[in-house]
Amino acid sequence: MKILVTGKGGREHAILTALSQSPSQPQLFAYPGSDAIASLATRVDVPNLTELIAFMKREGIDLCVAGEEAWLVKDEGLSNMCAAAGIPCWGPRKESAQLEASKAFAKHFLKRHAIPTADFTVVDSKEQALAAITQYPIVLKFDGLAAGKGVAVCPNAEDAEIFLDEVFTQRLFGPGQLIVEHCLTGPEISVFASICDGSYHILMPARDYKRIRDNDQGPNTGGMGAVASMALAEPALMQQIEEHIVKPTVAGLQRDGLPYRGFLYFGLMLTPTGPQVIEYNCRFGDPEAEAVLPMVRGDFADYCFAGAQGKLDASLISFAEGWSVCVILASAGYPASSRSGDVISGLDSMDGARVFHCGTRKNAAGEFETNGGRVLAVVAQGTTRVEARDLAYANAEKISFDGRQRRTDIARMHFE
Numbered sequence: 486m487k488i489l490v491t492g493k494g495g496r497e498h499a500i501l502t503a504l505s506q507s508p509s510q511p512q513l514f515a516y517p518g519s520d521a522i523a524s525l526a527t528r529v530d531v532p533n534l535t536e537l538i539a540f541m542k543r544e545g546i547d548l549c550v551a552g553e554e555a556w557l558v559k560d561e562g563l564s565n566m567c568a569a570a571g572i573p574c575w576g577p578r579k580e581s582a583q584l585e586a587s588k589a590f591a592k593h594f595l596k597r598h599a600i601p602t603a604d605f606t607v608v609d610s611k612e613q614a615l616a617a618i619t620q621y622p623i624v625l626k627f628d629g630l631a632a633g634k635g636v637a638v639c640p641n642a643e644d645a646e647i648f649l650d651e652v653f654t655q656r657l658f659g660p661g662q663l664i665v666e667h668c669l670t671g672p673e674i675s676v677f678a679s680i681c682d683g684s685y686h687i688l689m690p691a692r693d694y695k696r697i698r699d700n701d702q703g704p705n706t707g708g709m710g711a712v713a714s715m716a717l718a719e720p721a722l723m724q725q726i727e728e729h730i731v732k733p734t735v736a737g738l739q740r741d742g743l744p745y746r747g748f749l750y751f752g753l754m755l756t757p758t759g760p761q762v763i764e765y766n767c768r769f770g771d772p773e774a775e776a777v778l779p780m781v782r783g784d785f786a787d788y789c790f791a792g793a794q795g796k797l798d799a800s801l802i803s804f805a806e807g808w809s810v811c812v813i814l815a816s817a818g819y820p821a822s823s824r825s826g827d828v829i830s831g832l833d834s835m836d837g838a839r840v841f842h843c844g845t846r847k848n849a850a851g852e853f854e855t856n857g858g859r860v861l862a863v864v865a866q867g868t869t870r871v872e873a874r875d876l877a878y879a880n881a882e883k884i885s886f887d888g889r890q891r892r893t894d895i896a897r898m899h900f901e
Contacts, residue, residue: 489529
């Protein structure tokens with residue numbers, strides 16, 4: 486079997502690693518991939534999606550797995566274009582991927598299908614936003630894709646003014662609407678499901694850490710670490726999430742005529758009144774994928790292939806017991822900016838942990854160097870959360886580069 490994965494970051498490195506470890510031993514390709522991913526998959530160098538589809542047809546690709554979200558809504562949509570070419574795609578159609586591409590679309594979907602979520606108002610201007618804010622703290626969300634950075638939790642009017650200026654005056658995220666949302670309280674949890682038309686399979690839950698600094702301080706990032714385990718949520722909680730959130734979402738997609746085959750991420754807040762949806766992502770989360778996928782057992786390649794063909798078979802995979810912890814190492818300046826070209830040392834000294842490359846490249850000397858905001862994900866597993874956490878941090882300390890940033894409380898905060 487030949488499988489092509491779209492994307493180039495740590496999530497895609499983790500997906501390709503899980504596929505490479507499948508007993509079916511697929512031949513792997515990546516678009517565009519990275520220097521690190523090149524050790525697992527053949528990189529495809531084409532200028533656009535149209536040429537990518539042509540390549541997949543020539544090469545006889547059996548399955549396309551959507552990694553990065555942007556391709557799902559670019560041009561006619563990756564999955565739509567694959568379908569027209571007769572290539573199975575594990576990733577939703579463009580119209581369904583609006584659940585992630587447009588937060589306003591997602592909020593209206595949630596409200597229409599009575600799925601618990603925070604009260605909200607959609608606005609078109611800074612003036613409308615200020616009029617819609619009636620209390621603090623308040624959550625402000627740019628409507629479109631913003632690589633995990635288009636959301637601000639504003640404790641006061643000053644912070645709200647700054648973010649509104651970024652959205653409507655500076656247009657840092659491009660043109661688009663804004664969602665003014667009631668601020669929920671409680672711990673967060675990430676729940677993943679494989680969706681195949683009207684059926685679903687709930688995967689291992691995780692928790693990520695979005696802020697740049699310890700104790701959830703500083704601006705939001707794409708994620709500074711994650712913890713994953715089947716023990717992260719009690720069975721009663723998972724049943725509640727399934728009944729009130731997952732099932733109604735799948736039924737809502739069917740009712741709205743939105744075809745969906747692929748991973749669906751539910752970002753949830755465990756409020757005092759029960760779980761509520763913060764956001765949907767129409768692909769595996771990042772950095773949660775780096776924590777969850779090393780726990781997969783069975784044939785992940787056959788699992789994705791069957792799902793893309795409309796035959797979701799949960800028996801093809803299972804999840805290991807214990808805990809998995811991911812620690813992100815970020816570059817200087819992140820998340821406001823990022824610095825590239827800092828040489829990375831210590832990658833060959835891992836002991837009991839693995840490294841997924843989020844933003845790296847090889848220099849002329851063949852050394853890996855920084856090439857993005859989030860640079861590396863150091864991941865380790867253990868029987869207990871503490872064991873996994875200690876092993877991940879012990880290995881993360883072996884890696885160094887100028888300007889390295891990391892949090893010290895991954896898998897500790899929200900637990901102790």
